[in-house]
Amino acid sequence: xxxxxxxxxxxxxxxxxxxxxxxxxxxxxxxxxxxxxxxxxxxxxxxxxxxxxxxxxxxxxxxxxxxxxxxxxxxxxxxxxxxxxxxxxxxxxxxxxxxxxxxxxxxxxxxxxxxxxxxxxxxxxxxxxxxxxxxxxxxxxxxxxxxxxxxxxxxxxxxxxxxxxxxxxxxxxxxxxxxxxxxxxxxxxxxxxxxxxxxxxxxxxxxxxxxxxxxxxxxxxxxxxxxxxxxxxxxxxxxxxxxxxxxxxxxxxxxxxxxxxxxxxxxxxxxxxxxxxxxxxxxxxxxxxxxxxxxxxxxxxxxxxxxxxxxxxxxxxxxxxxxxxxxxxxxxxxxxxxxxxxxxxxxxxxxxxxxxxxxxxxxxxxxxxxxxxxxxxxxxxxxxxxxxxxxxxxxxxxxxxxxxxxxxxxxxxxxxxxxxxxxxxxx
RNA sequence: GGUGGGGUGGCCGAGUGGCUAAAGGCAGCAGACUGUAAAUCUGCCGGGCUAACGCUCUACGUAGGUUCGAAUCCUACCCCCACCA
Numbered sequence: 001x002x003x004x005x006x007x008x009x010x011x012x013x014x015x016x017x018x019x020x021x022x023x024x025x026x027x028x029x030x031x032x033x034x035x036x037x038x039x040x041x042x043x044x045x046x047x048x049x050x051x052x053x054x055x056x057x058x059x060x061x062x063x064x065x066x067x068x069x070x071x072x073x074x075x076x077x078x079x080x081x082x083x084x085x086x087x088x089x090x091x092x093x094x095x096x097x098x099x100x101x102x103x104x105x106x107x108x109x110x111x112x113x114x115x116x117x118x119x120x121x122x123x124x125x126x127x128x129x130x131x132x133x134x135x136x137x138x139x140x141x142x143x144x145x146x147x148x149x150x151x152x153x154x155x156x157x158x159x160x161x162x163x164x165x166x167x168x169x170x171x172x173x174x175x176x177x178x179x180x181x182x183x184x185x186x187x188x189x190x191x192x193x194x195x196x197x198x199x200x201x202x203x204x205x206x207x208x209x210x211x212x213x214x215x216x217x218x219x220x221x222x223x224x225x226x227x228x229x230x231x232x233x234x235x236x237x238x239x240x241x242x243x244x245x246x247x248x249x250x251x252x253x254x255x256x257x258x259x260x261x262x263x264x265x266x267x268x269x270x271x272x273x274x275x276x277x278x279x280x281x282x283x284x285x286x287x288x289x290x291x292x293x294x295x296x297x298x299x300x301x302x303x304x305x306x307x308x309x310x311x312x313x314x315x316x317x318x319x320x321x322x323x324x325x326x327x328x329x330x331x332x333x334x335x336x337x338x339x340x341x342x343x344x345x346x347x348x349x350x351x352x353x354x355x356x357x358x359x360x361x362x363x364x365x366x367x368x369x370x371x372x373x374x375x376x377x378x379x380x381x382x383x384x385x386x387x388x389x390x391x392x393x394x395x396x397x398x399x400x401x402x403x404x405x406x407x408x409x410x411x412x413x414x415x416x417x418x419x420x421x422x423x424x425x426x427x
Numbered sequence: 428g429g430u431g432g433g434g435u436g437g438c439c440g441a442g443u444g445g446c447u448a449a450a451g452g453c454a455g456c457a458g459a460c461u462g463u464a465a466a467u468c469u470g471c472c473g474g475g476c477u478a479a480c481g482c483u484c485u486a487c488g489u490a491g492g493u494u495c496g497a498a499u500c501c502u503a504c505c506c507c508c509a510c511c512a
Contacts, residue, residue, distance in 0.1 A: 052502090079462075081462095136462045148464080162464085239462090268462065299461095300462035301461055302461050306461070319463080321463045322463095323469085325461085325465065329465080330466095331459085331460080342456095343456090343457080344455085345469085374466095377466075382466050
């Protein structure tokens, strides 16, 4: 009996000790979670950093840090609209030196749907690209699908080019889709107008883009604070619009800056039908008033010469479908111009596409063989030329960076352009 | 041997009296492409001259014929295919 009661006492004391231990453990857990939040916030701050390393005139070299890695700028970003750089394996894209790729909100929303991408682990795992990804908002589709959509202040109603169904995309929706996809950089939903757009239309698109920017930013902030993304941090970039009209471009940028700060600023609505000198003039006008410490992304540009012209005007990031589209269509970029791979003159040509190139295409296959692949419509041909073109632009960005860092950018750039443009076609 | 069908530009193929140097496709040649409705699209494509408009020559199996005019109708021949002996 005595033994039993003593045992009971011991058990009670053990219980008390256990409870106390539990309280201590809970407190420790709270402290740990707080520490974790602080740490991850600190990590988030580091996750969107841009470090300027050199400036030569307007040209800049820097390093942009995003959640999935660093990007050394200036840099060309291959476009992978449907979660794939057309025709290429991600490992091939990586071997070109590409540091970041694009995806498209509108197209991934239609197929397979952002929830499907999320269910498959987010866009990085989905497309097997573990480096940074930037998603375009679908704003460009407002422009390119002009025949299939209707714009109101609320948003854009698209007639799906896939099955004809109606799709309503608002700035909020575009932001949510990108959040669900899980890209490193989300773009604001904007209103792109054609390059020939008169002042009034350009102003409308520009002002609407600013209002839509507010709505994107509000939704993005809500998403970020209410439910931190399980897979990544994400930042939102605004887009300067205003067509070819200097006053509108200035107003657009000022509106964006006063809504900042931003981790990046994009220049949109160029290379959409305006003359080249006009595009360069827009960049010239913007360069002095763009915030220095923020990466600048010229959307949808460009051809090799445009890259250098842009870099010379202070642009850090570029994307363009031409590398892959021209590749699929049989046009290869060369230092001396461009080459129609399908051309009869390549029939018995033993040399590489580009003798100065160290890409997998140029170090392996002859022009004659590449022409043959196009003639018989073998997929490998358009893959190989796409690969070369991407490598060509990536390497051009890398060399520009090297030249900016060592101070020889200006003269190198002039000579490069003279050689590239001077010979014209058919190098 | 008989009957039927047919021979059109590098290839396939439409065309059955003038609007036909001849539809369309393929092949060939050249070009375009800038935040991807695109492995797509555009142009040329009998010869000669022309920057072009155009001019000219040659051409719908072969050779004749009818007709103001023929790839198209008639005659003969050559060849191909199918079926029947």
